[in-house]
Amino acid sequence: MAAGxxxxxxxxxxxxxxxxxxxxxxRALAHAEVNITVVDRKNHHTFQPLLYQVAMAVLSAADxxxxxxxxxxxxxxxxxxxxxxxxxxxARRANLKSGTVLEYDYLVLATGSTHxxxxxxxxxxxxxxxxxxxxxxxxxxxxxxxxxxxxEGEMLESGSHPALNxxxxxxxxxxxxxxxxxxxxxxxxxxxxxxxxxxxSAQVVILEGSPxxxxxxxxxxxxxxxxxxxxxxxxxxxxxxxxxxxxxxxIVGEERIDSVVTLWAAGVQPSPLGKMLGVPxxxxxxxxxxxxxxxxxxxxxxxxxxxxxxxxxxxHVPGVAQPAMQMxxxxxxxxxxxxxxxxxxxxxxxxxKGDMATIGRASAIANVKWPFRAHxxxxxxxxxxxVVHIFFLIGFRNRLSVFRNWAFTYLxxxxxxxxxxxxxxxxxxGAGDGTDPIRHLTTRPxxx
Amino acid sequence: MAAGxxxxxxxxxxxxxxxxxxxxxxRALAHAEVNITVVDRKNHHTFQPLLYQVAMAVLSAADxxxxxxxxxxxxxxxxxxxxxxxxxxxARRANLKSGTVLEYDYLVLATGSTHxxxxxxxxxxxxxxxxxxxxxxxxxxxxxxxxxxxxEGEMLESGSHPALNxxxxxxxxxxxxxxxxxxxxxxxxxxxxxxxxxxxSAQVVILEGSPxxxxxxxxxxxxxxxxxxxxxxxxxxxxxxxxxxxxxxxIVGEERIDSVVTLWAAGVQPSPLGKMLGVPxxxxxxxxxxxxxxxxxxxxxxxxxxxxxxxxxxxHVPGVAQPAMQMxxxxxxxxxxxxxxxxxxxxxxxxxKGDMATIGRASAIANVKWPFRAHxxxxxxxxxxxVVHIFFLIGFRNRLSVFRNWAFTYLxxxxxxxxxxxxxxxxxxGAGDGTDPIRHLTTRPxxx
Numbered sequence: 001m002a003a004g005x006x007x008x009x010x011x012x013x014x015x016x017x018x019x020x021x022x023x024x025x026x027r028a029l030a031h032a033e034v035n036i037t038v039v040d041r042k043n044h045h046t047f048q049p050l051l052y053q054v055a056m057a058v059l060s061a062a063d064x065x066x067x068x069x070x071x072x073x074x075x076x077x078x079x080x081x082x083x084x085x086x087x088x089x090x091a092r093r094a095n096l097k098s099g100t101v102l103e104y105d106y107l108v109l110a111t112g113s114t115h116x117x118x119x120x121x122x123x124x125x126x127x128x129x130x131x132x133x134x135x136x137x138x139x140x141x142x143x144x145x146x147x148x149x150x151x152e153g154e155m156l157e158s159g160s161h162p163a164l165n166x167x168x169x170x171x172x173x174x175x176x177x178x179x180x181x182x183x184x185x186x187x188x189x190x191x192x193x194x195x196x197x198x199x200x201s202a203q204v205v206i207l208e209g210s211p212x213x214x215x216x217x218x219x220x221x222x223x224x225x226x227x228x229x230x231x232x233x234x235x236x237x238x239x240x241x242x243x244x245x246x247x248x249x250x251i252v253g254e255e256r257i258d259s260v261v262t263l264w265a266a267g268v269q270p271s272p273l274g275k276m277l278g279v280p281x282x283x284x285x286x287x288x289x290x291x292x293x294x295x296x297x298x299x300x301x302x303x304x305x306x307x308x309x310x311x312x313x314x315x316h317v318p319g320v321a322q323p324a325m326q327m328x329x330x331x332x333x334x335x336x337x338x339x340x341x342x343x344x345x346x347x348x349x350x351x352x353k354g355d356m357a358t359i360g361r362a363s364a365i366a367n368v369k370w371p372f373r374a375h376x377x378x379x380x381x382x383x384x385x386x387v388v389h390i391f392f393l394i395g396f397r398n399r400l401s402v403f404r405n406w407a408f409t410y411l412x413x414x415x416x417x418x419x420x421x422x423x424x425x426x427x428x429x430g431a432g433d434g435t436d437p438i439r440h441l442t443t444r445p446x447x448x
Numbered sequence: 449m450a451a452g453x454x455x456x457x458x459x460x461x462x463x464x465x466x467x468x469x470x471x472x473x474x475r476a477l478a479h480a481e482v483n484i485t486v487v488d489r490k491n492h493h494t495f496q497p498l499l500y501q502v503a504m505a506v507l508s509a510a511d512x513x514x515x516x517x518x519x520x521x522x523x524x525x526x527x528x529x530x531x532x533x534x535x536x537x538x539a540r541r542a543n544l545k546s547g548t549v550l551e552y553d554y555l556v557l558a559t560g561s562t563h564x565x566x567x568x569x570x571x572x573x574x575x576x577x578x579x580x581x582x583x584x585x586x587x588x589x590x591x592x593x594x595x596x597x598x599x600e601g602e603m604l605e606s607g608s609h610p611a612l613n614x615x616x617x618x619x620x621x622x623x624x625x626x627x628x629x630x631x632x633x634x635x636x637x638x639x640x641x642x643x644x645x646x647x648x649s650a651q652v653v654i655l656e657g658s659p660x661x662x663x664x665x666x667x668x669x670x671x672x673x674x675x676x677x678x679x680x681x682x683x684x685x686x687x688x689x690x691x692x693x694x695x696x697x698x699i700v701g702e703e704r705i706d707s708v709v710t711l712w713a714a715g716v717q718p719s720p721l722g723k724m725l726g727v728p729x730x731x732x733x734x735x736x737x738x739x740x741x742x743x744x745x746x747x748x749x750x751x752x753x754x755x756x757x758x759x760x761x762x763x764h765v766p767g768v769a770q771p772a773m774q775m776x777x778x779x780x781x782x783x784x785x786x787x788x789x790x791x792x793x794x795x796x797x798x799x800x801k802g803d804m805a806t807i808g809r810a811s812a813i814a815n816v817k818w819p820f821r822a823h824x825x826x827x828x829x830x831x832x833x834x835v836v837h838i839f840f841l842i843g844f845r846n847r848l849s850v851f852r853n854w855a856f857t858y859l860x861x862x863x864x865x866x867x868x869x870x871x872x873x874x875x876x877x878g879a880g881d882g883t884d885p886i887r888h889l890t891t892r893p894x895x896x
Contacts, residue, residue: 043597043868060508062865069641070866078643080604081597081868100605134869149491149529156528157548193517195526397856397864401849408845416845417510418518420491420529421582 010035011339014094014104016084016273018045018068020321021110021305021328023394028332030074034339037102039080039094043067046134047393049321050402052174054137056181057145057189057418058409061134063401066394084111087276089298108331109273109287110304113319116269124245127427128264131174138421140263144182145420147260148190148199150429155196162429164202167250167259169242170266171208172215173357176225178263179204180360183232188361189415204234205259207252209241209266214357214365216318221365224377228359242266247428260429268319270307277301282309291347293331302331312350321392323350356385361410458483459787462542462552464532464721466493466516468769469558469753469776471842476780478522482787485550486527487542491515494582495841497769498850500622502585504629505593505637505866506857509582511849514842532559535724537746556779557721557735558752561767564717572693575875578712579622586869588711592630593868595708596638596647598877603644610877612650615698615707617690618714619656620663621805624673626711627652628808631680636809637863652682653707655700657689657714662805662813664766669813672825676807690714695876708877716767718755725749730757739795741779750779760798769840771798804833809858 011034015022018040026038047064054061069079083097087107094102115121115130129139144166151161164186168179186202193199206213206229213229213236214222229236237252244251249258270285279295280288286309287295293302293310304327306319317323327348334344356366364381368374376384386406393399408414459482463470466488474486495512502509517527531545535555542550563578565571577587592614599609612634616627634650641647654661654677661677661684662670677684685700692699697706718733727743728736734757735743741750741758752775754767765771775796782792804814812829816822824832834854841847856862 041872043593043866060510060865061867061869062508065867067641067866069638070862073640078604079641080601081594081872082601096601098601098605100601134867138869145491146529153528153530153544153546153548156526157546190517192521193515193527397862400852404845404848404852414518414845417508418491418515419509419513419582421509421586424489424529 011105011335012037012103013106013108013335014039014102015108015110016040016094017109017111017271017305018042018072018079019048019110019112019305020324021112021331022108023068023071024325024328025108025110025302025304025332025335026072026074026077026328028329029336030072030077032076032332032336032339034076034106034335036072036074036077037080037104038068038072038077039082039084039096039102040068041081041083042133043069043081044134045071045394047398048132049389050393051131051134051137052177052181054134054417055131055140055144055178056185057141057415058181059402059405060417061138063398063405064393065134066398071394084273084276087273089277089301092300105300106335107301108304108328108335109277109301109307110324110328111271111273111307112324113268113270113306115264116267117264118267120245124264127245127247128169128250128262130264131178140178141417142420142422143261143426144185145418146424146426147429148186148194148197148202149420150426151197151260152194161197162248162260163258164197164199165257165259166202166204167257167262168204168206169245169250169262169264171206171210171213171236171238172265173355175206175208175263175265176214176229177358178265179206179234180229180232180358180363183234184361185415187232188413189409190418205257206234206236207240207242207250207257208236208238211239213238216355217357217365217367218375221367221375221377225357225359225365228363228365228378232360232363234360246431248431249428260426262428268306274303274307277303292334292344293327293348302327302334304328304331310348310350312348315350317350320355322353326350356381356388358382358385459553459783460485460551461554461556461783462487462550463556463558464488464542465557465559465719465753466490466520466527467496467558467560467753468772469560469779470556471516471519472773472776473556473558473750473752473780473783474520474522474525474776476777477784478520478525480524480780480784480787482524482554482783484520484522484525485552486516486520486525487530487532487544487550488516488527489529489531490581491517491529492582493519493842496580497837498841499579499582499585500625500629502582502865503579503588503592503626504633505589505863506629507850507853508865509586511846511853512841513582514846519842532721532724535721537725537749540748553748554783555749556752556776556783557725557749557755558772558776559719559721559755560772561716561718561754563712564715565712566715568693572712575693575695576617576698576710576712579626588626589865590868590870591709591874592633593866594872594874595877596634596642596645596650597868598874599645599708600642609645610696610708611706612645612647613705613707614650614652615705615710616652616654617693617698617710617712619654619658619661619684619686620713621803623654623656623711623713624662624677625806626713627654627682628677628680628806628811631682632809633863635680636861637857638866653705654682654684655688655690655698655705656684656686659687661686664803665805665813665815666823669815669823669825673805673807673813676811676813676826680808680811682808697876708874716754722751722755725751740782740792741775741796750775750782752776752779758796758798760796763798765798768803770801774798804829804836806830806833
């Protein structure tokens with residue numbers, strides 16, 4: 001039984017994925033004379049740009065995630081927590097995991113991307129978790145915090161502990177943000193909490209395969225980011241391809257780098273749902289769409305967000321939040337126009353306001369393109385980052401909560417969500433051979 | 449190597465468990481000339497009286513849990529995230545899971561209690577989770593919210609869904625609070641979120657084995673609680689012993705009651721660490737302590753909180769938060785006095801200020817004994833409950849956060865943490881046989 005059976009005349013819009021693109025498509029249609037069904041595997045939308053702050057104990061999951069139902073309350077919208085397992089694009093049907101079959105007149109596919117371990121998912125995924133979901137964030141938080149706890153315990157028992165090396169694989173915005181945040185935790189927020197280890201002895205290493213950190217940014221901002229990372233003690237090694245990940249260490253070429261916690265920020269691959277459409281894909285698996293976001297031969301399908309390979313004014317549209325929102329909105333508006341008997345003439349145009357990435361507390365880079373053009377660095381860029389992210393967060397309540405958490409974290413040096421939940425095991429703890437040159441063992445006596 | 453090796457003259461105090469008793473013992477000793485080691489399996493203290501609000505999507509985990517290290521910052525205190533596996537009370541040593549051996553001059557054992565499934569842990573624990581930890585709370589939240597999602601999906605697919613029966617086993621304060629909160633979610637907070645099911649059709653049943661709900665309260669308050677539960681539609685069945693729990697239903701005598709989510713609030717058993725002391729226990733396993741909280745023959749050991757079987761002025765001290773705090777504080781003060789060469793003359797005295805339990809939104813019962821004696825019910829009792837719990841929460845930041853969350857939840861009917869994380873499976877979903885008389889199937893068309 002398909003959605004909208006009660007009003008056969010209305011077009012049925014199926015939106016798969018409630019990320020930035022999917023949500024914005026649904027919102028653009030909130031007052032349209034259509035019946036919308038939104039399908040997502042999760043019950044919540046995740047504000048991914050702040051996910052690393054959940055991983056780093058600054059924010060709670062609920063600060064950046066909201067039930068999709070609570071966001072999409074329009075009476076023409078129904079939300080299903082389910083998973084698409086296949087499409088029959090000829091019959092315009094989607095088959096869900098639960099067995100439900102949904103018919104559609106329009107399909108908006110916006111299922112984004114997932115981690116790519118370059119074919120080594122099975123071996124590497126557990127050793128080096130990536131950051132895409134709330135569950136990922138809580139797992140990373142658990143591992144990072146647990147490393148300090150284990151070091152404290154081992155120091156007390158044996159007088160030494162494995163070097164607190166944290167290795168972040170991948171030097172894009174996520175890698176840089178994770179690295180900066182681990183450094184903040186170690187050097188600022190838990191400084192006074194341990195008696196036997198010196199958390200500030202922690203060493204964060206970014207391994208980037210390409211020659212440049214933050215390759216998408218202009219050269220002056222890349223240089224500034226490198227400098228800012230250097231100032232907070234993060235080691236950046238570019239042109240270093242990781243060839244193996246093992247419990248307790250990673251291999252780069254001939255070199256072995258000990259690692260108590262390894263994090264993956266190196267690559268993503270498109271959601272497998274793109275393949276199910278039976279349309280032309282890029283070699284990586286992104287769905288090639290025309291300037292109206294349709295895959296070849298399917299004017300009733302829109303592919304939005306980073307699953308799509310789209311062009312705007314001759315430029316490839318990047319796979320980040322801003323264009324995803326705009327693509328979703330464009331798809332929604334197009335469907336609205338068509339449902340009213342019109343035709344969308346304007347092709348999709350990506351209005352690029354710029355990009356920003358934080359580098360730990362009070363430092364960032366921003367490549368501002370609107371409302372003025374500027375390359376910003378350091379504290380100013382960081383303030384801009386704070387304002388923009390509060391603005392784009394969904395819901396007054398969440399804004400309030402994030403604002404409060406940031407105030408406590410940045411003004412009072414208190415991170416607020418330092419909870420270790422789940423297992424007490426850390427894969428590969430102590431499996432390093434201790435030969436790493438950046439080993440620090442610092443004992444502090446129990447009393448002053 | 450034991451704590452305090454740098455100052456052999458100082459007494460070494462080992463506190464096991466950082467619940468209310470353990471924390472208060474450490475705090476009473478914060479300025480004493482002793483070396484304190486606090487060992488807990490978790491890195492955080494959990495404010496258990498509000499745990500059910502985490503399970504019920506009102507509060508975030510971080511609102512009611514704080515890193516033990518962040519609470520106990522005194523320079524004479526070290527915190528270890530570890531687990532005691534055995535004691536050698538003759539040698540005054542504790543053996544930890546990590547292999548560390550801790551010597552002590554004083555031991556404060558405050559490891560509380562855990563769920564008791566009356567010997568059926570293996571069969572029942574997964575089918576009917578109890579509520580003791582943050583992990584438990586997140587799991588209960590997942591199950592309760594998932595039941596509504598699954599019902600919505602099934603309604604769309606097949607036009608019917610299993611009755612949304614939630615069975616709470618146990619009619620003590622936790623059972624009543626869980627039942628009331630599920631009723632709130634179904635009838636108030638998610639009312640407008642679904643298109644196909646009517647969440648208000650959910651039916652909450654409390655099964656209590658003894659003849660009385662909330663047996664520890666006076667008769668008039670028990671009656672009031674029953675009345676208040678009736679008003680919000682919770683079915684209370686007392687004198688009903690559950691003989692079996694299966695996926696999708698529970699058995700009471702000859703009767704089978706369908707249940708999409710079964711929760712366990714029926715019984716606790718003392719932590720197994722009590723047995724390891726080799727001292728007299730109650731049949732249930734609580735450590736029998738004298739009027740100075742010492743187990744027989746061990747003036748250097750204090751057992752505090754609900755692991756202890758203690759008497760105060762001829763009355764059994766109940767296993768709740770208030771006496772746990774007072775016992776911890778008493779143990780700490782005693783050690784302080786003795787470390788200064790004195791002797792604690794006064795026995796432990798439980799100063800009972802009363803008890804309270806909430807029954808969903810805006811209703812509660814309170815048996816107030818201090819600063820005045822009163823039996824309060826309904827809205828007034830609920831206001832008192834709010835004030836007391838904000839007051840006892842640890843940390844200004846958490847108080848602020850809980851206050852904000854309550855304001856949104858109770859003023860604006862928005863629960864804030866409605867996240868389903870982890871698996872999408874619900875044990876026993878749909879395994880009921882549908883014969884239950886309180887089955888409701890309500891279809892609402894997609895459009896008005």
